[in-house]
Amino acid sequence: MEETIVLVVGAGPAGLGIAACLTKKSIPHIILEKEDCCASLWKKRTYDRCHLHLAKEFCSLPLKPHAPHAKKYLGKDDFIDYIDEYVSEFDIRPRYFKSVESASFDEATGKWLVETKNTLQKVTIVFVASFLVIATGENGKGYIPDIPGLKDFKGDVLHSSEYKSGREFKDKNVLVVGCGNSGMQISYDLCIWEPPLQLLLEIRSRYFHSVEFASFDEAKGKWIVEAKDTLVKVTRVFVASFLVVATGENGKGYIPNIPGLKDFKGDIMHSSEYKSSREFQDKNVLVVGCGNSGMEISYDLCNSGANTSIVIRNMVHVVIREMIIVGMHLLKYFSLSTVDALVTFASRLTYWNLSKYGICRPNEGPFLLKATKGRSPVLDVGTIAEIQSRKIKVLPGIERINKSKIIFEDKVALNFDAIIFATGYKSTTCEWLKDYDYILNKDGFPKNRFPTHWKGNNNVYCARLSRMGLQGISKDVIAIANDIEMILRTRLCS
């Protein structure tokens, strides 16, 4: 029988981070991942030139700082290497080809029956959850007394000679009948049994698992999660006491509904599909959105000969990355408003006034905007110099599209061959987490304010919604693992 304590959805940095923390604490858990690899956003949806914005000391996962010889600002491939090392170091491995054919909760017996098919060897094993151990006999053939009604007992009945360990009885109500040495020792074993070290080997990510539904069953006090195996097209049901949502802020690429977009004659892509400028050379390309994706993609395009324009329709902070690094260190000692004032001052000294290029500074500071609205300042990688030299054109919001013509809010109409929407992401969590109300608002962001945003009611957690980058993830997952450990310890003691 396999039983899990913690179910983690998403094998990105947060899912892997929490797996490492839980592994260290020997808390069994299962990670569900719909893709065929961990950190799929980094491996599949990040463009070639992408580098971490913040220095490596702010970008590590729990229990594994970056190597002293690692670059200060890791490239995408360096970070993926780090993630892969992390996965092997903490033995977080996928388990393929073990398919649970059915999992049903038997109300009458209060037990779960789980049928697992190993699709490679084509064998089916049935697991049952709770047992009754009768320790009456001695030697020879185990003796089980003839208790009236025993044959109709709805739970499991076994003789002490069949007992192996307390493993399958964890958290179950078990009656040991008989107080000889067998009964006494089995009672002790049941009571003190903790997952042995080998159990760590069973902590694996489940790839190709797309979670379609999760809801809290009040009666059982457990989370019920349905996941579709996208390889063999079957639905599996998982049950867990704790649910960690590690699917993050960047769920689904968002493309705004612009009038005429569906009849646009050129190419359309979201920034998450952009890999390199190769296919855009000598093309007229419009990048919509002035977040970090839009700014970096515009720079990449312009550097390799695309005729590049960017839509900037609202105010945005522009900083250089060292300002944020210094700011993050200063935040340990000074208030957010002081640090914001310093960073804004440094930005003013560096860029002076960019309003003649269509870039205006918001009134609220960069760290405040990041913390309250999740809006990141633009960490300039060279884009601003290209905007100042007019190699990249800044355009206002789009009003509508007419075939290959794009009409802007200032009524200017221009032709484009391609549009890249760097318009951000929408969270998809509320689509499958039916009881999101325990932890999230409708927009997929936490109900609780920082610093307890990661904890919800009924043992649900969100592991990467602090809007503070990898450092935020790292802090959240340590807090979550500690919280789960504390609840489990309290349960054991009561």
Ligand SMILES: NC(=O)C1=CN([C@@H]2O[C@H](COP(=O)(O)OP(=O)(O)OC[C@H]3O[C@@H](n4cnc5c(N)ncnc54)[C@H](OP(=O)(O)O)[C@@H]3O)[C@@H](O)[C@H]2O)C=CC1
């Ligand atoms: N190297 C790295 O580490 C990188 C990190 N990132 C991070 O990834 C996260 C996601 O970034 P990103 O993909 O840029 O998404 P963001 O959500 O940060 O930015 C989306 C941008 O699109 C604009 N936008 C949205 N709708 C429209 C519209 N209809 N017309 C015009 N503009 C629109 C928004 O501005 P508004 O709505 O105000 O007009 C905003 O500027 C961020 O945290 C970012 O910092 C991103 C790239 C590289």
Ligand SMILES: O=C(O)C(=O)Cc1c[nH]c2ccccc12
């Ligand atoms: O994750 C982002 O949005 C970044 O670009 C890096 C980042 C992480 N934490 C921050 C705090 C303030 C400004 C930028 C970041």
